[in-house]
Amino acid sequence: MLSNEALEKIDIELAKYPDNRQRSAIMSALRIAQSEKGWLSHELVGYVADYLKIPPVQALEVATFYGMYNLKPVGKYKLTVCTNLPCALSGGVDAALYLKERLGVGFNETTADGMYTLKEGECMGACGDAPVILVNNHKMCSFMTTEAIEKKLAELQ
Amino acid sequence: MAIYQSGVIFENVDTKNPDCWTLDSYLNRGGYTALKKILNEKITQESIIADMKTSGLRGRGGAGFPTGLKWSFMPRTLEGQKYIVCNSDEGEPGTFKDRDIMAFNPHSLIEGMIIAGYSISASVGYNYIHGEIFEIYERFEAALSEAREAGFLGKDIQGSGFDFELYAHHGYGAYICGEETALLDSLEGKKGQPRFKPPFPASYGLYGRPTTINNTESLASVPFILRDGAQVFQDKGVPNGGGTKLFSVSGHVNRPGNYEIPLGTPFTKLLEMAGGMRDGKKLKAVIPGGSSAPLLPASIMLECNMDFDSIAKAGSMLGSGGVIIMNEDVCMVKALERLAYFYHEESCGQCTPCREGTGWLYEIIHRIENGEGRINDLELLDSIGNQMAGRTICALADAAVFPVRSFIKHFRDEFEYHIEHKKCMVSHKWC
């Protein structure tokens, strides 16, 4: 289900923890799996659990607990906008509203062309850079004014 | 991002220089001299811990517990594995300092963790990094590689016979993992659910082994303390809180960002450094220590100094040093609604009062904000809060209640107006 490259990455994570503590690698293993497949299907969660030799329900608990795992398919780009209070004070909500209108979707929705999924985020520890938008979980974009958003969308094709 | 360099973690760090994070740059700034000195001179654990106590360093993660004292709790002579864990799961709304430490000066943290490991007989460390800052995680991994290559990590460090390995663990979106025992569970590959204490991590921590957990900023301060002197650090601050502290200033200021300033600096000075109020608006209220700290109105805040005791006396907490500035346009109901939503969303869900209470608080505040408030809602909020605070495993429930209490305490009229008139008393931008 996963490429050798992904499995190698998981092995690197596994090596960080003591013997018999392979459960510790579940978060990164799910992250790596998601990065490759876009989202965590049940089969994928089960596969990762098997790879780590842990009960699948333990992997499911983790996949559903942490906010950045996609339990449903998402667009090519998942845009997560922080709207928490500090960000809201500096345009976080405005950025989200702008994106909603611009893309024609609400939170947790994907554009018809499958390009973008919009998500509301909680504090990303970057309040000083508000508005912030996280692209596909791993790329943070700061000071996302309307112009900056437009520029970013043009890049993300 | 503005950083006022007054000299501990960001001393001589040129954040404009893209290479300021590298080992070379760190060594040029005198990095790793504290560690080398300790290893070469075989400085004892006792003496390091004594220095840490003298420094007056209080934990920068929120609770402000004296770091030296925490280290002294470790059963250093106990057989078997022990761990040092760094809490970089910065997710407290309004706090964004640890991210910058790892971005611009990761080796200060690495050196601090090695020294901590040495001092508490831990040969393995983990740095748990907040989910949304993946690039910072990669940066930290790069710094770790450098340190490994240079022989600061691994077996027999610098020929001292001391072994220490350090790994980064990446979170994936759960504020509660900032709570130290939730963080440990998360490191073990579980849901991040806080553990009941006792037993405390010093006796039963990661994988059931003795563990010390410190915040990024606390650990990154360690090299300075042991290189430049504990008293030097202490003298930078105030009697009950030594050193400088990073304050993350967000909200309605001209220059949001991190400011490393001596503890005890007047709030007005900090506000000034941050460029003052944006658009010349009036200051209405401040949350001085991250969203979990009680809100203080401008009148109180403007009189206050930025240190543990002063802020506690004013009725709030220094917390993690996240200073959220709100101007006169902010609707307190709306602001509280957003925070209540956050605590509800982030409750781990295990304790009944928190699981059910955070949701209930949010529902009510949400109703009030949407013009469906009821006469006795404020009383009900207060009563629910009383049934939550102090009744749960971790402090998230308290953190959810503090804003509710303080917002209503200081701005009750706005809430009553909302309930009565079914609309905001003030204009605000984002609803």
Add this chain to the structure above:
Amino acid sequence: MIEFELDGKQVSAPAGSNILEVALKEGRYIPHFCYHKKLSIAANCRMCLVEVEKAPKPMPACATPVTEGMKIKTCSKLAVEAQKGVMEFLLINHPLDCPICDQGGECQLQDLAIGYGRSKSRFEEEKRAVTNKDLGSLVSTEMTRCIHCSRCVRFTEEIAGFQELGMSYRNNHVEVMPFIGKTVNSELSGNIIDVCPVGALLSKPFKNKYRNWELSRRKSIAPHDGLGSNIIVQVDKYHKVARVLPLENEEINECWISDRDRFSYEGLYHDERNTTPMIKQDGKWINTDWETAILYAAKSINGVKEDHGSDSIGVLASNISTTEELYLLQKLMRSIDVVNLDSRLAQSDFSLDGKISGTLSLGGKVADLVNSKSILLIGSLLREEQPLIASKIRTGVKKNIELNVINVLKEDLLCDVKNQLVVDPREIVYTLAQVAKAAGVNLPSLNLDTVQISDEASNIAGSLAKGDGYIVLGNIAKSLPDYSKVLVLADAIAKITKARFGQFADLANEVGASLVNFVPYKLDSKLGLNAMQMLQEPRRAYVLLNTELEYDAYNSMQALAALKKADTVVVLSPFISEEMKNYADVILPITPFTETAGSYINMEGRWQKFNGVTRPLGDSKPGWKVLRVLANNLNLAGFDYNNIEEVRSELVELNNPKLLELQILTHTFSVTKPEIDSLVRFGIQRIYYGDSITRRAYSLQQTVYAKLPNLMLNPKLAIKLKLRAGEKINLEQLNVNKELPEATLCDKLPESVILVSAKVAAMAGRFDEIKVNA
């Protein structure tokens, strides 16, 4: 001991005790949900908050250890207010549907809501609804009622050994669920119904049929394994068993029971339950009355005895029979000189008969086993044979037991196994001989000269040598054609390593059968025929008690042939089947354990008496009464019992631990490495097929466990045989071919065996050679 104050009273308790534990012991009830004395402490429901003087906030009693001089107030204003607050939170999202909830009347939430709840809810928002989960055929869910105490989750992980349930999501969206698409498949799954303090997890077979307060509660003993779990059988007003629950007995089943013990009761009312005495005349079955049937049986037995001698009668019983039944049947038979008596139906090697004194039992208490330091398990599918003991051993392994296994199948024991040797059944003796040699066994009667010690064998010997060891044989070992050698070797290893030694009992009364001499080699001057011989050398008449030999016998093909050939077969059984109608001549519908008084003697030798929990169904009668009348009909003296106590009074002397002391008299043999150049059958009795009640328990038969393949072979063997998974396979034993469906591939088996369970009826020997035809 710690001294402290509890509600004004001076109390002491051992260090490390928590407040809740102590308070319960002292008779002070503190409300709680997540705390369960057998599970880890979660302290998450927060119901047990109490006031502790000097503590700044109320403390959870379940997680707070008592300390010297502590002052605890369990019902102060602060404590009660805290508890009431928690109760309000628990109820805001609870559906409050008590009137339609099976848990009503035995619900901790309901009970506590009366004391701690408000009469009117302050929660006026929309309540949460949670979708139900499919947990399989035994447990049904009403997840909206869940209060998230996490007991069920902890149970699956900590007691059942494999976390099958999780709490997914967070905040008030947390939901208990299995992995998507999976059910809860543990052999102990039903216990989650008991640990659930509310009506979220319920018994599926029981659901929506009764209000529990209409049911009476009666004590009994579970018959399906040798542990003798204590149970409560709940009976409805029509005298039907409605539900089975554990009865706490710390020394035996603690507060748990296996699914087999909990759900087998459905089998009691299977369509094949027979309550009418029947006789076969001219090949036709006719219903009759008891008098006629018993007279008919007596005449038949007498007739065969007169014509062919008492040696032409064979008597076979299942170990699910009560002690009294077994005792009376052997007494009756011995009174007419019949000594062909046996209940060791699945055994094939009887060479130690007459060379053993004492009784084969566990050889100690279950507590001794689970508190030992090193266990060697030989030939046991532990989780299927002894579900609860498996769990206890797992708990022990987590502490300090080193578990070593020699078996024919690599069973997943859900715990660390120190050494696990998986071998062809024909190699078990050789493997054990290696352990014996490594342990230093050196007896004139045992020639181990050519035995080569493998590393694993010497590791096992080393593990046992550390002391406090325990060697146990399971059902597989007992069926082996060289069982006697296994016994002798295991006994020798036990002696030299100072380990305890014994065997698991399969059904409730294996030890009982031996103690009441339901064996062909005790008491009498002449040795009778054993179970194997009785069927190998067909008898003219058979008396069968509670058994279906087509499943129970070592060689069921041979058993059926012998039965069909006999002049007379008298069956005493609660059940009837088409097969039985073919071979039987008289069928006497006796009652199962729920409808008769009796006793079972568990594998430790513990006598446990029970009464019938309900009256006999229809016209059926308790076996002991039937046997008494049968004896009367045979004009035998000494059978005029008025009640079961009078029967028991004859057994008093048997309740003597000395009788359990096992001694194996010399048995000389040498061990050499076997040549394995043929295939052998690996014939096991699957978990829900071991006795006639369980076989008929509907819901158990729907479980994943019951659907485990009955035909399995190693994929490498399949390649050799050019077989593919799911293909039909033609097997041959003793020149009889059987076309069997769907072979499953399983790499946990040696390459020289084919697993064919005893459910696949009428094969030859369970561990005899087998051939595969193209």
